[in-house]
Amino acid sequence: MSITVSLPGTALRDALGAMPDGVDLLEWDLSGPPPAEHIDIVVPPYMDTLGRLGALSGVTTRLVQSQSIGYDGVEDALPPGIVFANAASVHETSTAELAVALILASQRGIPDFVRAADRGEWAPKRHASLADRTVLLVGVGGVGRAVLERLIPFEVNVVRVARTARDDETGRIHAIDDLPSLLPDADIVVIGVPLSPDTEHLVDAAFLAAMSDGALLVNVSRGSVVDTEALLAELSSGRLRAALDVTDPEPLPDGHPLYTAPNMLLSPHVGGATTAMMPRMAKLLRDQIERMLRGDEPRNVVLRS
CATH class of the missing domain: 3.40.50.720 (NAD(P)-binding Rossmann-like Domain)
Structure with a gap:
């Protein structure tokens, strides 16, 4: 089994390190058209996410993995048919x-x-x-x-x-x-x-x-x-x-x-903005990837649009 994962930038990619065989990493910050018609796991940017979620209507995906714990306003911004997980355990x-x-x-x-x-x-x-x-x-x-x-x-x-x-x-x-x-x-x-x-x-x-x-x-x-x-x-x-x-x-x-x-x-909304974020976010994402490869349900699912 192989899966495709999109990341919003290089910081999370660097924190992920080596991936298992069959995992294809793409870069997409949701500010333009998707790089593929199907992306198994989409990771949106950490900040200014709500205004970009509409871009998900141009792609099929099995999971959108947020980098935030809170998800207020997300349900109204998501296209239909999206499984959305928050970043509990990260911040x-x-x-x-x-x-x-x-x-x-x-x-x-x-x-x-x-x-x-x-x-x-x-x-x-x-x-x-x-x-x-x-x-x-x-x-x-x-x-x-x-x-x-x-x-x-x-x-x-x-x-x-x-x-x-x-x-x-x-x-x-x-x-x-x-x-x-x-x-x-x-x-x-x-x-x-x-x-x-x-x-x-x-x-x-x-x-x-x-x-x-x-x-x-x-x-x-x-x-x-x-x-x-x-x-x-x-x-x-x-x-x-x-x-x-x-x-x-x-x-x-x-x-x-x-x-x-x-x-x-x-303080200017910096509760999660520390050096702990990327390693913990990478750990959560690796777990989600491994779960998908095994056919298990994802963690932290909070919305199904």
């Missing part, structure tokens, strides 16, 4: 690293220290610890689990929330309906849910109003999970703090008020 670790980095930097005042150093000032100040804080983790999927694993050594009290209440090997998971009673006791709230009609603007004015004075909101999921105007109102009053890797709109246009909002730490 969770790096995204969790960034979430913890944003928490630590915000708690310990790192942005203020950096700005003071840029001005040539020695500006010591006592800040809040991460130790002994209550962290409310909203979302217990792959990213949420990775964040939890990294928070536990910091001696925090982690409270978890998911769509439905249940227990697992690490304890109780509360239902999302419990948020109003849980938010007032949280020092830090980490958002790690996928974007869906149910989670769009989950963090709205009422959600933010329920957070305690001085609490920190951390969003590493999707920008539209948070109501930007409601968050800006709380930041401008000085009541809440925020650390965001994702925003709505995204990218932020020049001069957007989030850039200059007080108590804000902003």
